Amino acid sequence: MTVILRLAMIGFGNVGQEFARLLDRKREWLLKSKGLDVEVLVISTRSKGSLMSKRRLDTARAVEELRKGSLRGYGSEYTELSPIELIGKCDADMMIELTTLDIESGQPATDHIKKAMNMGMDVVTANKGPVAFHYDDLARLARSNGVKFRFEGTVMDGTPIFNLVEKTLQGCEVTGIQGILNSTSNFVLTEMASGKTMDEAISKAQGMGLAEADPAMDLDGWDAAAKITALANVLMGAGSDPKKVERNGIRGLSADDVRASANERTKWKLLASAERDGGSIRTFVGPETITPDSPFWSVDGTSSAVTLKTDLMGDLTIIESGPMLTQTAYAIFSDMLLVVDSIRAGTLQ
Numbered sequence: 083m084t085v086i087l088r089l090a091m092i093g094f095g096n097v098g099q100e101f102a103r104l105l106d107r108k109r110e111w112l113l114k115s116k117g118l119d120v121e122v123l124v125i126s127t128r129s130k131g132s133l134m135s136k137r138r139l140d141t142a143r144a145v146e147e148l149r150k151g152s153l154r155g156y157g158s159e160y161t162e163l164s165p166i167e168l169i170g171k172c173d174a175d176m177m178i179e180l181t182t183l184d185i186e187s188g189q190p191a192t193d194h195i196k197k198a199m200n201m202g203m204d205v206v207t208a209n210k211g212p213v214a215f216h217y218d219d220l221a222r223l224a225r226s227n228g229v230k231f232r233f234e235g236t237v238m239d240g241t242p243i244f245n246l247v248e249k250t251l252q253g254c255e256v257t258g259i260q261g262i263l264n265s266t267s268n269f270v271l272t273e274m275a276s277g278k279t280m281d282e283a284i285s286k287a288q289g290m291g292l293a294e295a296d297p298a299m300d301l302d303g304w305d306a307a308a309k310i311t312a313l314a315n316v317l318m319g320a321g322s323d324p325k326k327v328e329r330n331g332i333r334g335l336s337a338d339d340v341r342a343s344a345n346e347r348t349k350w351k352l353l354a355s356a357e358r359d360g361g362s363i364r365t366f367v368g369p370e371t372i373t374p375d376s377p378f379w380s381v382d383g384t385s386s387a388v389t390l391k392t393d394l395m396g397d398l399t400i401i402e403s404g405p406m407l408t409q410t411a412y413a414i415f416s417d418m419l420l421v422v423d424s425i426r427a428g429t430l431q
């Protein structure tokens with residue numbers, strides 16, 4: 083039997099549009115293998131208007147209209163309702179939250195998620211703000227409303243970390259976490275090790291679309307702080323937020339420091355860590371040198387990696403090489419299917 087799954091997409095930028103293309107590409111597979119017909123009923127943007135319909139929207143046409151600058155040309159489905167109003171009025175079963183990250187508070191994404199959960203919708207997001215700032219509240223709200231909340235794309239794109247621990251490492255306790263979680267700072271350090279100044283490396287990263295015009299969030303360790311908080315909150319019950327992370331970025335490193343370490347067979351990396359400290363969890367981000375025996379030795383350029391320290395499985399290191407947008411879109415896709423599978427199995431998560 084085919085089941086129709088209706089989505090509200092709040093935020094329809096790079097990741098949202100790539101996810102919509104992935105849905106089109108996998109439409110036949112979804113029907114044949116999962117008995118699932120996925121319809122997008124809502125598309126919401128901040129500055130280019132929104133669409134709401136009772137029937138399937140043509141996402142490829144929406145992308146075309148966005149290229150022209152506004153969704154207005156799409157037709158009578160056009161609306162200027164806010165995301166909260168759209169979530170309140172639409173007929174969707176699941177909300178996909180893909181608005182811009184706010185590193186200060188995790189808003190307005192957290193409010194979008196709360197509204198959707200209170201409307202009885204399952205939620206999937208790649209926005210790390212809500213998980214870094216409000217994970218405990220959101221997990222509680224999901225449970226009390228009997229809905230699912232998944233967020234694999236928030237850390238290392240589609241690389242399975244949260245889902246790996248939850249689904250494959252059942253009963254295994256995560257006792258510590260360490261990772262290279264910010265690809266821009268890793269790219270800058272790799273370029274500096276090969277002789278560039280920090281400014282030259284940053285310009286190259288900006289030219290490749292890797293770094294923002296203001297790269298502070300990456301270079302000052304904020305992005306890594308948000309990601310280690312998300313990991314520590316979910317996997318270690320830290321109940322923390324990014325402002326509590328002891329944080330140092332890479333700006334204090336000179337080109338000479340980085341070149342000298344290369345001559346000594348060491349490498350500077352921006353490491354993000356979480357470890358038990360008495361009854362609480364200590365989270366910290368800062369530049370450290372590693373040696374060739376480190377599992378992170380080969381993690382250069384835009385790659386990322388995380389080591390999970392566990393009580394039963396020792397240390398597990400997962401490396402993501404050269405991430406692309408497809409990986410993040412896939413995180414949304416696989417989370418969507420996990421939600422559907424758990425609803426069908428009648429399980430809580």
Ligand SMILES: NC(=O)c1ccc[n+]([C@@H]2O[C@H](COP(=O)([O-])OP(=O)(O)OC[C@H]3O[C@@H](n4cnc5c(N)ncnc54)[C@H](OP(=O)(O)O)[C@@H]3O)[C@@H](O)[C@H]2O)c1
Nearest residue numbers: 093094095096097127128129130180181182183208209410
């Ligand atoms: N890009 C990646 O590779 C990647 C990887 C992992 C996680 N993520 C996360 O995924 C999320 C989406 O990333 P992206 O690259 O797709 O961002 P993006 O291209 O900047 O798109 C963001 C979308 O959200 C809309 N939006 C922003 N604020 C909004 C608001 N207050 N209300 C309604 N809509 C709003 C934007 O509308 P306007 O265009 O009108 O502003 C746009 O449609 C972010 O949280 C990001 O941190 C991205």
